[in-house]
Amino acid sequence: MINRTAILNEPREISDFKEICKLQEKYQRDLIQTNSNYQFIWIGEHMLSYTIGRGSNLDNLLDVCPENVYLINRGGEVTCHMPGQLVVYLILDLVNYKKDLNWYLRKLEFIIINTLTEFNIKCSRKTGFTGVWCENKKIASIGIGCKRWVTLHGFSINVDCNLENFTQIIPCGIKECEMTKIRDFKKDVTIKEVKNIVKKMIQKEFNLKFVSQ
Amino acid sequence: MTEGKIVEWLKNPGDKVERGESVLVVESDKADMDVESFQDGYLAAVLMPAGSTAPVGETIGLIVESQEEIAGIQEKHNTKTISQEEKVHNDGLQNHASSEKTNNENVKNISKTPNVSKVEKQKATVQVKTEINAALANNSSRVIASPKAKKIASQMGVDLSKLQGSGPNGRIQADDVLSAKGQPTAIPWIGEGNSSVGLNNIQPINKQISSDIGNSFGSPGETVKFNTLQKAVNSNMESSLNVPCFRVGYSIQTDKLDAFYKTVKQNGVTMTALLVKAVAKTLKNHPQVNSCFTTDGISYPETVNIAVAVAMEDGGLITPVLKNPCQTDLFELSREWKDLVKRSRLKQLEPDEYSTGTFTLSNLGMFGVDRFDAILPPGTGAILAIAASKPTVVGNENGSISVKKVMQVNLTADHRVIYGADGASFLKDLASLIENSPESLIA
Numbered sequence: 001m002i003n004r005t006a007i008l009n010e011p012r013e014i015s016d017f018k019e020i021c022k023l024q025e026k027y028q029r030d031l032i033q034t035n036s037n038y039q040f041i042w043i044g045e046h047m048l049s050y051t052i053g054r055g056s057n058l059d060n061l062l063d064v065c066p067e068n069v070y071l072i073n074r075g076g077e078v079t080c081h082m083p084g085q086l087v088v089y090l091i092l093d094l095v096n097y098k099k100d101l102n103w104y105l106r107k108l109e110f111i112i113i114n115t116l117t118e119f120n121i122k123c124s125r126k127t128g129f130t131g132v133w134c135e136n137k138k139i140a141s142i143g144i145g146c147k148r149w150v151t152l153h154g155f156s157i158n159v160d161c162n163l164e165n166f167t168q169i170i171p172c173g174i175k176e177c178e179m180t181k182i183r184d185f186k187k188d189v190t191i192k193e194v195k196n197i198v199k200k201m202i203q204k205e206f207n208l209k210f211v212s213q
Numbered sequence: 214m215t216e217g218k219i220v221e222w223l224k225n226p227g228d229k230v231e232r233g234e235s236v237l238v239v240e241s242d243k244a245d246m247d248v249e250s251f252q253d254g255y256l257a258a259v260l261m262p263a264g265s266t267a268p269v270g271e272t273i274g275l276i277v278e279s280q281e282e283i284a285g286i287q288e289k290h291n292t293k294t295i296s297q298e299e300k301v302h303n304d305g306l307q308n309h310a311s312s313e314k315t316n317n318e319n320v321k322n323i324s325k326t327p328n329v330s331k332v333e334k335q336k337a338t339v340q341v342k343t344e345i346n347a348a349l350a351n352n353s354s355r356v357i358a359s360p361k362a363k364k365i366a367s368q369m370g371v372d373l374s375k376l377q378g379s380g381p382n383g384r385i386q387a388d389d390v391l392s393a394k395g396q397p398t399a400i401p402w403i404g405e406g407n408s409s410v411g412l413n414n415i416q417p418i419n420k421q422i423s424s425d426i427g428n429s430f431g432s433p434g435e436t437v438k439f440n441t442l443q444k445a446v447n448s449n450m451e452s453s454l455n456v457p458c459f460r461v462g463y464s465i466q467t468d469k470l471d472a473f474y475k476t477v478k479q480n481g482v483t484m485t486a487l488l489v490k491a492v493a494k495t496l497k498n499h500p501q502v503n504s505c506f507t508t509d510g511i512s513y514p515e516t517v518n519i520a521v522a523v524a525m526e527d528g529g530l531i532t533p534v535l536k537n538p539c540q541t542d543l544f545e546l547s548r549e550w551k552d553l554v555k556r557s558r559l560k561q562l563e564p565d566e567y568s569t570g571t572f573t574l575s576n577l578g579m580f581g582v583d584r585f586d587a588i589l590p591p592g593t594g595a596i597l598a599i600a601a602s603k604p605t606v607v608g609n610e611n612g613s614i615s616v617k618k619v620m621q622v623n624l625t626a627d628h629r630v631i632y633g634a635d636g637a638s639f640l641k642d643l644a645s646l647i648e649n650s651p652e653s654l655i656a
Contacts, residue, residue: 002560055220055238074244076243105242145247146247147247
């Protein structure tokens with residue numbers, strides 16, 4: 001039967017990247033091995049950390065200090081997380097939805113676009129470049145992994161973060177890819193407001209019932 | 214997705230792989246996907262190294278059942294192990310791999326690049342030794358088999374060259390492969406609409422039905438509890454007892470419809486989609502038949518949404534909905550329908566995909582029934598029961614007689630909102646559309 005429940009985890013404090021990675025993998029493993037029926041949604045922020053996928057080109061790292069770099073099992077090129085950027089991880093069993101990663105990526109874009117539209121920010125998809133764009137600048141990035149149709153990782157939206165950090169890398173491997181953030185458009189939006197809207201959108205789009213641990 | 218990049222091989226040639234174990238990681242767009250082996254065995258050869266990009270369906274590696282076979286395969290493919298320096302000569306290796314592929318077109322058993330939207334494509338199947346031999350022996354007589362038969366054969370390890378096909382010109386059908394393996398052949402279930410209304414294939418169907426036992430959920434002497442879906446159907450059926458229904462029937466000639474179906478079938482059009490389209494188009498001109506009873510009065514839905522009953526193999530039935538079929542072309546509608554059927558069997562439908570019908574179709578034509586009447590689902594005003602189309606002797610207006618394909622349809626309607634004349638004129642127009650201009654159903 002269709003499983004529409006998910007544990008929602010939204011820590012107030014800024015989280016360590018590696019720790020949350022392990023947490024995600026645990027929920028993914030549990031779902032795969034059917035130890036648990038709970039899908040998992042994590043919404044929070046990370047300390048400055050650069051992440052690369054298994055297929056990433058290391059040249060895009062430019063001159064980042066290696067101790068901040070994490071190699072993870074998602075698709076896409078290098079990206080960067082930092083306080084002020086909302087990070088969302090979704091451990092969903094796509095068997096409950098549609099076994100189609102393309103559908104899933106488009107769904108995540110749809111959620112981000114709807115969220116930004118709530119704040120009256122005009123944004124769109126860009127064919128061939130997964131993520132959400134405000135004109136030519138990237139405001140949200142997506143990178144996912146998938147095993148037995150259970151997803152890993154998710155997306156990040158720049159809300160009020162120091163975009164300087166992106167100049168240390170070639171984000172997503174796209175040369176001259178400029179980043180932007182919500183605060184560039186709306187001065188008074190807080191990360192908490194974005195968090196609440198994202199939460200609602202995810203709940204609506206994936207028909208989820210959130211439960212606490 | 215048309216191609217995928219091989220990010221990493223998690224196994225090296227010679228390694229043992231277990232069913233369900235990840236063998237490699239493929240990336241497409243922003244998604245990494247672990248590709249697993251669907252069989253126990255040994256990874257014998259890697260034909261596409263990490264870092265290369267392969268089109269969907271390309272052979273990227275070979276898995277064998279036993280360790281002894283590895284050496285043979287590696288010799289045949291000259292790949293041995295893919296070492297670092299070989300990886301550098303990426304181009305050469307890819308050419309090599311593709312030439313190997315052409316030599317081995319008959320080898321079925323190969324792990325393919327996953328198609329992210331089509332799971333079935335990524336099954337890595339095991340190469341059974343006899344199969345390899347058959348393939349390497351380079352059987353020059355071409356095996357003619359349907360795509361489905363080929364797929365099932367490769368999954369079940371059936372040698373197609375040893376089979377006798379029952380299809381046209383001895384073509385091997387999926388059922389031939391299934392029966393060769395001693396598996397039950399599939400009886401067409403409700404609503405798939407793959408069979409033509411005009412039961413051309415009435416013989417084989419009869420044969421299957423007579424040799425097969427009817428559906429049952431329990432053994433003699435048992436009482437089996439209703440499952441959730443059966444309970445839901447029961448409550449719907451009981452609530453229909455409070456609805457004053459009447460029935461009205463019509464005989465529709467389908468020679469033209471069958472001829473049109475033949476021309477569009479190759480483009481993936483299903484009979485269900487054709488019937489849904491015809492009903493939706495007619496309903497547009499008969500909004501009364503699309504209405505339903507509410508305590509406040511007659512409710513007219515904003516759109517025409519056609520629900521089609523699909524029986525579930527473990528009991529109960531579900532009514533996936535084709536929303537606003539008038540707005541969708543016939544080909545898209547057929548794809549939507551196939552997707553809905555597939556997902557309803559897997560119990561993956563969203564509530565709005567099975568509960569938003571404004572009019573229901575129930576088709577038992579594929580079983581050859583000549584007429585039946587359906588029970589009205591709650592929240593709707595009418596349901597149409599569709600029987601098989603059969604050659605029938607028809608009296609013509611000029612006194613002559615001829616044989617025409619005739620299909621009986623039977624409308625069940627809630628008399629509080631739909632009257633006899635409404636139902637009758639709806640059926641008259643539906644018949645006229647199907648009998649005279651089935652080509653107009655395309656858009």
